[in-house]
Amino acid sequence: MSARPLTDFRRLSINDATTKVQWTLEEEIRGYAELGIPGISIWRDKLAECGVAKAAALLREHRMTVTGLCRGGMFPAATAAQRQAAIEDNWRAIDDAAALEAQCLVLVVGGLPPGSRDIIGARQMVLDGLHAIVEHARQAGMPLAIEPLHPMYAADRACVNSMAQANDLCDAVGQGVGIALDVFHVWWDPMLEAEIRRAGKSRLLAFHICDWLVPMQDMLLDRGMMGDGVIDIPLIRGWVEYAGYAGFHEVEIFSAHHWWKKPAPEVLEVCKARYLSVV
Amino acid sequence: MSARPLTDFRRLSINDATTKVQWTLEEEIRGYAELGIPGISIWRDKLAECGVAKAAALLREHRMTVTGLCRGGMFPAATAAQRQAAIEDNWRAIDDAAALEAQCLVLVVGGLPPGSRDIIGARQMVLDGLHAIVEHARQAGMPLAIEPLHPMYAADRACVNSMAQANDLCDAVGQGVGIALDVFHVWWDPMLEAEIRRAGKSRLLAFHICDWLVPMQDMLLDRGMMGDGVIDIPLIRGWVEYAGYAGFHEVEIFSAHHWWKKPAPEVLEVCKARYLSVV
Numbered sequence A, B: 001m002s003a004r005p006l007t008d009f010r011r012l013s014i015n016d017a018t019t020k021v022q023w024t025l026e027e028e029i030r031g032y033a034e035l036g037i038p039g040i041s042i043w044r045d046k047l048a049e050c051g052v053a054k055a056a057a058l059l060r061e062h063r064m065t066v067t068g069l070c071r072g073g074m075f076p077a078a079t080a081a082q083r084q085a086a087i088e089d090n091w092r093a094i095d096d097a098a099a100l101e102a103q104c105l106v107l108v109v110g111g112l113p114p115g116s117r118d119i120i121g122a123r124q125m126v127l128d129g130l131h132a133i134v135e136h137a138r139q140a141g142m143p144l145a146i147e148p149l150h151p152m153y154a155a156d157r158a159c160v161n162s163m164a165q166a167n168d169l170c171d172a173v174g175q176g177v178g179i180a181l182d183v184f185h186v187w188w189d190p191m192l193e194a195e196i197r198r199a200g201k202s203r204l205l206a207f208h209i210c211d212w213l214v215p216m217q218d219m220l221l222d223r224g225m226m227g228d229g230v231i232d233i234p235l236i237r238g239w240v241e242y243a244g245y246a247g248f249h250e251v252e253i254f255s256a257h258h259w260w261k262k263p264a265p266e267v268l269e270v271c272k273a274r275y276l277s278v279v
Helices: A025-034 A044-050 A052-061 A080-099 A119-140 A163-173 A192-203 A233-242 A264-277 B025-034 B044-050 B052-061 B080-099 B119-140 B163-173 B192-203 B233-242 B264-277
Strands: A012-015 A039-043 A065-073 A105-108 A144-146 A177-182 A204-209 A249-251 B012-015 B039-043 B065-073 B105-108 B144-146 B177-182 B204-209 B249-251
Touching: A012 A065, A012 A264, A025 A039, A025 A044, A025 A052, A025 A264, A039 A044, A044 A052, A044 A065, A044 A080, A052 A080, A065 A080, A065 A119, A065 A144, A065 A204, A080 A105, A080 A119, A119 A144, A119 A163, A119 A177, A144 A163, A163 A177, A163 A192, A177 A192, A192 A204, A192 A233, A204 A233, A249 A264, B012 B065, B012 B264, B025 B039, B025 B044, B025 B052, B025 B264, B039 B044, B044 B052, B044 B065, B044 B080, B052 B080, B065 B080, B065 B119, B065 B144, B065 B204, B080 B105, B080 B119, B119 B144, B119 B163, B119 B177, B144 B163, B163 B177, B163 B192, B177 B192, B192 B204, B192 B233, B204 B233, B249 B264
Parallel strands: A012 A039, A012 A249, A039 A065, A065 A105, A105 A144, A144 A177, A177 A204, A204 A249, B012 B039, B012 B249, B039 B065, B065 B105, B105 B144, B144 B177, B177 B204, B204 B249
Antiparallel strands: none
16 A cells, blocks of 8 residues: 655655755755755745745746645634734735745644643634634635644644544535645554545645654654654555645654754755655 | 542552652552552562562552552564563563552553554554453453553554554453553543543543643653643543543652652652642
8 A cells, every 4th residue: 555656856845944944945945946856835934034025936936836834823822812813813824825826824723822721622712713714715715734733742732633633623614724744743643544535635735744753852853854763654645645645745854953953955865865765 | 521629538549650769669658658648550660679479568568559550561573472572471460460459450552663664563463462461361350451652652652542542452352451541641632531431431440640741851751740731630530430430540750850859758748739639
């Protein structure tokens, strides 16, 4: 059931967090293009530094596909005013994603509000937030990609922690909402294959890859290069492709201890080599 | 739906890992008893240091209930010989648990064999291992308590990561196997209430408590005192009790950075105070 080996870079995208320490967004767009990488996913802090109009022009110049803008979401908050501010920030993120012609806006939905122990309530706030932004997204033609995060981030980053939950939210909110699947977050889930099939082609909006290192130095910033950890990436890619996904494979590696310390071109060459050998 | 507040210590147990750095097993048995704590859960390394016969005598002398022996399991391995050695080690653990009249043998089932990326295969090895030890456990009258561990331990400690999986294994193996539920491992699970109900009184063999700290310094050794983190313990205790559980509440705190550095009596007094105020 494993996917067939990849033989070219036509569907390779790099999430720009992978080189965030080494390069500006302009350097990333030029550098990725120079190395024959046709896709990029962009974080909003880097986009803000560059400016949306300049970034859009650079992307067109280099014929780069934006496989996602990271990130909207972060819906749960202690007060109604804060929740409304989050919704308005999501509207702006949708507009920015549309300006870049991104394939989706990735949503990291948020964890518990400060001081809260009510994860069920936080999940309700996520559903409410999605309802509050989906019409804006539909009008902008910008798909919203809910990214289930690993359960170790349930408290502080995202209270949506499985493909099943993401599918349930898609069922509830309807057209315009799909899923960004990152192997790092979901590789352990016994229901993964079934829930990928349940999501199907229409909901699978992005496929993120990296690896799970053993041991892991840091819960947030020690993600591994593909092949250096324990995730059977070809198996999961096979499940995703069997479900109809034919989009990009987006490398996203947060690595304060290793890859962020190396020159960006070296990191990208390793990404390309591993993409052909182990993804 | 939250459970009613606890008003006495009749169902309080301390897992001896909570004071493993400060005390020997003999000191733990005497010390817990002196503080009016009627239950203890024991790790096998501490039991080996003390000796089974001496430990059993001390437990009788102090009328302590052993709410669990930690731990059997660790079934997946690279070779058949290694898997057989694990099975035989589990047989010895069952005998030791019986000698202590423990309420259950806790099973941490094991993660991926070294070099493996095959979590589906590892899960099959766990099922095979359970089948290989359950008859010995039945004859010894020793319930086996599968402990689902947090998904962040799927690679290196336990590839059973949800109550649903533990329930599935109980369905497959049958009489003699149940579940040890630790709030730290399962608090995030959207299916938790439903799977606790599915487990029911007959399968719920142990209820472990501590807290999930935000931020967490260390994926293994930074568990929090009840009340210092984000877990709604009374809510989960309410679900467990509604399902029929009437056993002990076992405090298990691995805390290299904080509680292991404090005198054991101080740690235990805090456990008792928090037990009445936030559990």
